[in-house]
Amino acid sequence: MRISDPMSRTIALAALPLVIATAVIAVVAAAQTQESCPPIIASLLPKNGSVRDGQYVKSGEGGDFVIRGSGSADIPFEHRCITSSKFPARVSIKVDYYGGEMVLLFEMQGSEPNQEIINGAMREFEQAKRTLNNAMSEPRREKLAGGEIVYTEYMSECPSKEEVMADIGEMALPNIKLRGVISTGNARLEVTLEGQISVEPAKAAVTEVFENFKKADFSKVK
Numbered sequence: 001m002r003i004s005d006p007m008s009r010t011i012a013l014a015a016l017p018l019v020i021a022t023a024v025i026a027v028v029a030a031a032q033t034q035e036s037c038p039p040i041i042a043s044l045l046p047k048n049g050s051v052r053d054g055q056y057v058k059s060g061e062g063g064d065f066v067i068r069g070s071g072s073a074d075i076p077f078e079h080r081c082i083t084s085s086k087f088p089a090r091v092s093i094k095v096d097y098y099g100g101e102m103v104l105l106f107e108m109q110g111s112e113p114n115q116e117i118i119n120g121a122m123r124e125f126e127q128a129k130r131t132l133n134n135a136m137s138e139p140r141r142e143k144l145a146g147g148e149i150v151y152t153e154y155m156s157e158c159p160s161k162e163e164v165m166a167d168i169g170e171m172a173l174p175n176i177k178l179r180g181v182i183s184t185g186n187a188r189l190e191v192t193l194e195g196q197i198s199v200e201p202a203k204a205a206v207t208e209v210f211e212n213f214k215k216a217d218f219s220k221v222k
Contacts, residue, residue, distance in 0.1 A: 040221050041071040044095065044189070044212045046205045049073030050087050056095075058221060064100035067218055069093075075205050077197040081158035081173040089176070089195025091205055097187040097218040106186055114181045117190055118150055121179035125152040128177070136177075144203060145210040147182025147189075153199055174198040182210045189213045 037045075037054030045051055054071030074087035082088050098106040118141065125139040129152065136154040158172040178193040191209055193202050 037071055040216065040218060041069050043216060044093055044209055045071060045073040046075055046091060046208045049075045049091065056221065060102060064102045066102055067097040067221055069095045077201055079173060082196060089193060089197035089202065091191060091193045091209065093209060094190045095187065099219060103186040113188065114148065114183055117179065117181045118148055121150045125150065125177060128152070144180065145207045146214060147180055147210045149178055149180035149206060151176055151178035151199065176202045178202055178206065180206050182213060184214060187218065
């Protein structure tokens with residue numbers, strides 16, 4: 001696909017969603033029936049996680065292509081209040097990879113999509129804080145491993161040792177809501193992490209995802 005002038009590039013950029021959508025209609029049904037997560041997607045998720053699902057769709061012609069993928073994994077966290085699950089939090093990812101001259105379309109987007117993701121998460125978490133009467137912490141925005149994250153945390157009830165309905169346990173169980181994004185010269189990854197987990201192990205899991213993403217080679221995906 002040759003994109004030789006600004007007007008052509010603008011037209012191509014506008015048409016990109018239609019190109020990808022057309023490919024998705026043809027391919028995604030088959031991808032969703034796969035029982036195993038594709039290796040390229042699994043390689044992005046934390047190694048200590050329990051992979052739940054994953055898929056990708058590749059569209060384009062020859063060396064000019066776009067790959068869109070997603071996946072998720074449950075991640076472990078040990079806490080005295082958690083007795084029913086070894087994996088009480090979940091990390092989910094979405095990735096877009098542009099190959100060949102399709103990279104030009106990616107470059108034309110600039111950093112705006114990244115900022116939209118982070119700003120949207122800030123608004124979401126601020127609204128959640130107001131809804132829950134300030135039970136959540138103020139959203140925090142941080143740079144992390146070459147990307148950026150925003151997160152909020154709150155405490156939930158630790159189950160009482162006595163099985164008495166009126167007995168309310170202490171608010172001792174950490175919970176987190178996190179969104180993040182990272183991009184390279186031709187790819188972008190968005191991450192969501194939610195569940196019963198404290199901030200530091202949550203940030204460690206996202207750091208691992210970001211580092212895996214920077215090392216991933218999507219050019220060999222068929």
